[in-house]
Amino acid sequence: MSLGCFEWLNFLIFFLFFFIFAINPCVSVDQIDEFSIIAFDLDSFHGDYTPPSPPPPSLPPLPPSLSCEEDLNGIGSLDTVCEINSSLDFHGDVYIAGNGSFHVLPNVVLSCPIRGCSITINVSRGEFILGQNSGMFAGTVFVSASNASFLKSSVVNVSGLAGQPPAQTSGTPSGIQGAGGGHGGRGASCVSDNTKLPDDVWGGDAYSWSSLDKPWSYGSQGGTTSKEEDYGGGGGGRIKFEVEKTVEVGGNLLANGGDGGVKGGGGSGGSIFIKAHRMTGSGRISASGGDGFAGGGGGRISIDVFSRHDDTEFFIHGGKSFGCPDNSGAAGTYYDAVPRSLIVSNHNMSTSTDTLLMEFPKQSLWTNVYIRDHAKASVPLLWSRVQVRGQIHLSCAAVLSFGLAHYGSSEFELMAEELLMSDSVVKIFGALRMSVKMHLMWNSKMLIDCGADAIAATSLLEASNLVVLRESSMIQSNANLGVNGQGFLNLSGPGDMIEAQRLILSLFFSINVGPGSVLRGPLENASNNDMVPRLYCELQDCPMELVHPPEDCNVNSSLSFTLQICRVEDIIIEGLVTGSVVHFHWVRTVIVYSSGAITTSALGEALAEVRVTMAKMELSPERPVLKGFMVSFVRNALLGLLRMSVDLIESFVIIAHPMSFQVEPYMLMFEVLETNRTEESQSHVHRMYFMGPNSFTEPWHLPHSPPEQVIEIVYEDAFNRFVDEINGLAAYLWWEGSIYSILSILAYPLAWSWLQQRRKKKLQQLREFVRSEYDHSCLRSCRSRALYEGLKVAATPDTMLAYVDFFLGGDEKRGDLPPRLHQRFPMSLVFGGDGSYMAPFSLQSDNILTSLMSQAYFLPLSVLQSVPPTIWYRLVAGLNSQLRLVRYGHLKLTFGHVISWLETHANPTLITYGVHVDLAWFQPTSSGYYQFGLVVCATSNESVLHWTEGQDRYLMHMEQSRWRGAASRRDSTGCLDASEHIRICQRIFGGILHAKSLRTLKMKRAICYPFSFIVYNTKPVGHQDLVGLLVSMLLLGDFSLVLLTLLQLYSISLLDSFLVLFILPLAIVFPFPAGISALFSHGPRRSAGLARVYALWNITSLINVVTAFVCGFLHYWSHSSKKHTNFQSWNFSMDESEWWMLPSGLVVGKIILARLIDCHVANQEIQDHSLYSSDPDVFWQS
Helix, strand or coil, X not given: CCHHHHHHHHHHHHHHHHHHHHHCHHHHCCCCCCCCHHHHHHHHHXXXXXXXXXXXXXXXXXXXXXXXXXXXXXXXXXXXXXXXXXXXXXXXXXXXXXXXXXXXXXXXXEECCCCCCEEEEEEEEEEEEECCCCEEECCEEEEEEEEEEECCCCEEECCCCCCCCCCCCCCCCCCCCCCCCCCCCCCCCCCCCCCCCHHHCCCCCCCCCCCCCCCCCCCCCCCECCCCCCCCCCCCCEEEEEECCEEEECCEEECCCCCCXXXXXXXXXXXXXEEEEEEEECCEEECCCCCECCCCCCCEEEEEEEEEEECCEEECCCCCECCCCCCCCCCCEEEECXXXXXXXXXXXXXXXXXXXXXXXXXXXXXXXXXXXCCCEEEECCXXXXXXXXXXXXXXXXXXXXXXXXXXXXXXEEEECCEEEEECCEEEEECEEEEEEEEEEEECCEEEEECCCCCCCCEEEEEXXXXXXXXXXXXXXXXXXEEEECCCEEEECCCCCEEEEEEEEEECCCEEEECXXXXXXXXXXXXXXXXXXXXXXXXXXCCCHHHHCCCCCCCCCCCCCCCEEEEEEEEEEECCEEEECEEEEEEEEEXXXXXXXXXXXXXCCCCEECCEEECCCCCCCCCCCCCCCCEEECCCCCCCCEEEECCCCCCEEEEECCCCEEECCCCEEEECCCCCCCCCHHHHEEEEEECECCCCCCCCCECCCCCCCCCCCCECHHHHHHHHHHHHHHHCCCHHHHHHHHHHHHHCHHHHHHHHHHHHHHHHHHHHHHHHHHCCCCCECCHHHHHHCCCEEEEECCCCCCEEEEEECCCCCCCCCXXXXXXXXXXXXXXXXXXXXXXXXXXXXXXXXXXXXXXXCEXXXXXXXXXXXXXXXXXXXXXXXXXXXCCCHHHHHHHHHHHHHHHHHHHHHHHHHHCEEEEEEEECCCCCXXXXXXXXXEECCHHHHHHHHCCCCCCCCHHHHHHHHHCCCCCCCCCCCCHHHHHHHHHHHCEEECCCCHHHHCCCCCCCCHHHHHCCCCCCCCCCHHHHHHHHHHHHHHHHHHHHHHHHHHHHHCHHHHHHHHHCCECCCCCHHHHHHHHXXXXXXXXXXXXXXXXXXXXXXHHHHHHHHHHHHHHHHHHHHHHCCCCCCCCCCCCCHHHCCHHHHHHHHHHHHHHHHHHHHHHHHHCCCHHHHCCCHHHHHHC
């Protein structure tokens, strides 16, 4: 070839590579590079993406099927029924297939005793039966049938007959130590090495973790002790049953590893996989490791059966080790696919060899993980997460370890519903982030060793509902340990212990330290490698956090506390609470019984008796003092009782430097004020409204600063985190807004329906988040956090206004909470809707608001007053009827009627009950969106002045000057003057609307503002049947004109008819089905809603009519210029100059229809016409 050809070839190759990388950038990313920035960006769009596990290796090509009579010496045919009545020995792979059934009669054996030899039986349309005392022996047995029966005493045995294990695996041990083979679990090794830990010595390694749900790997051979001869036991083979209906397992299915004797290691267990719809029988299924000088590891079993009715025994344990009886092979895995449960069991055979648990699935999570019967499991991957939907259960001397003993600088996550431990141990080499709902320990230990790495120095254990330690259970960390929850922490009795170098217990409803149990920080016998907490004993002044401790309960290694109990309702101490610096922060009740003690010691100094009586809180390392109350430590007190008011204590700190002291029999009790919670309104504290109209451009959002009304019942830092979470959840995705924008251009009624559908879904997400997902950690009430109560999200029916209600938990111990009605004044009630045709303004009055308004309170003259529910209901109904007439583009005019109605109808009646209402606007959003509503105030000036003292003085200078300029006062009925309006505006972050302020009200007008002159809400006109009849007649007439117009345009030009139909798409024909649906729907509310949608389609179709005008005019103009006198179209006896008549008829008809629809909607929504009465007496008496 010439040089030019080589240049062209190089250019083509370069262009090909460039094209591949341009189309798929992932090609250029190393797939095994976990820390690749490019790979992270690509995967971030898919969340926790887990690539699918590689499929199991396919079966080798199958040989031709054997015949029943000639090859198998049977009776019958494989296409009907083939019965094998004599034993057969094969010397190679066997393939048997047919459309009938295959029966192996009793006492018949099919054998192929060659390693890796396979017997495949495919009778997927028939039945397979292995008779009593019959057997099948091979390296691989695969049966596919419609039904399969393995009768009593039958056996399918592939033990020790494995072929080659998968490539690039290290299941077969090297050397001549006689170690066991590995598969589901590691093989054991009996070699003693004093330089290594027992965990660092093993035989063959585990493999095929990714396919444990469908195992199809051979076990591995064990090692040998001789260079001349291989004494290792063979690996277990493979068994696979694919049964369409029912499989009966009455015999034995064995895929055990081969025995190696005293000179060779045991082989590892093989694979067994059964897939069926139903399973019965009481047989034995085993994939255990073989016995030998060192035992082999267990294999893998997987059962994928929808309906289990069997009593089958499963064995996946490791083999016995003759050279080291205490170190058997590691257990294998048993996976139950339907409940998605993983079982690791070593059948009570002790071992120090690990079963490796690699990466857990992140999608389609497993339900349960059981580790039991002396199994020893390990999660060796660094920075890994173990997450299941149900429980992780360790029992019967089971061990679960995270990380590597020599590399403790990693972090592990454990997430489950329950962590149950019985006679078991969990070891963490690094840091642990645990999140469960229930953690129960029975004679168990959780040991956290962070090493010397500061990154992994903090572990967090979260158990939201319950933590119980019994029978000498222990949780220990040699670094920082935070244990938090919302329920109960119970150390039941002697030996139960939680200890760490720095221990933080927080957010529990109750902590019980039982007799003989211990809470300790720091460790009593800490080693040199353990983290040493800083006590700041060398400082001359007391650390600031002792005098003013932070309100949050985070684990902070910079603080000097070694043991802190924070935000806990009740603490009952019958055991020992000890540390160097002990801190009780935001604790309500502490009870110390005669068997209990709170001790502090400066890392081992002698105890001393202390008696402290102070009047003011002052803490220092030289002199531990407690202020605001008296603390008395009595060594020989029969009955010591000390009561402290919850208003006087915020933290309880005991510090010793260099001395310490011990607390003996006494009771320390903080007063608990009970609150009976008979209904929501009695525990309601405040209603906080979302800002924004819940649109794609401006979704709902809450301001970060907590309102002054809830500042005493929330933690500000946690509240800000709650606001961040809920604001993030309330935001819409970009594609949702994009769909809305496209639909708004093509067909606005569809865009409105899409917006409403997304709004409802967003509201449901917020409700579910607050009700069940959010842990309510921002609330100070322990009971509210434990019961997931205290916060509730609701919204108006139009889903444009949402709010969060705050409730007491009943354990706040505050006499001024919840506030009474007069304490809430001035009270803001925000309107739902935005004043548009589809979402008119409305006041939503639920049971809480009605109950609050009906609360009795005292006026200055000691007159007991309340607003009866009937009065309030009538007021809300009348106000909503007036708000229906408010139009977004005409707020200055229409709001004036509402203000006038409030002055003539509402306030004269409400003043007799001590309250009056004003129309108001509230703090606008950054985009200029205003919310309007009512401000409810007391008629007494003194009341308003009293409750506005000390409040935020925020108000825009423009509003201040505006109100100062309004010098007119109200009449003698008790209403407020301009100066009092200013104070109210400061409280509600807005302003009161009256006749003068309406002139300065500025509102944006949307592009659809002209349509507000055609469709708008109106008063009811009555004659409901007549209005409905007129709408029906005009609807039919409108549809007839549409058809005639389309026919006329079609006769002129197909393009013209196409343009009218699809500008906007089909909008000219949709009003007819929408109108039929509105007229014949059941129920006033549903009929009114559908009628509004019909009105939207009716107005939208005007654009199509305009298109028809344009097309007709262009056609008329073109033909007039060409003087075509022969123009004869389907104009129905109309000459060329009358092209405009049909479109004009459509315009007039649609405008008349719009007005009739508005009347129809008003008749449906307002059944009581007295709501619009101009006579207040008629209004209130109706």
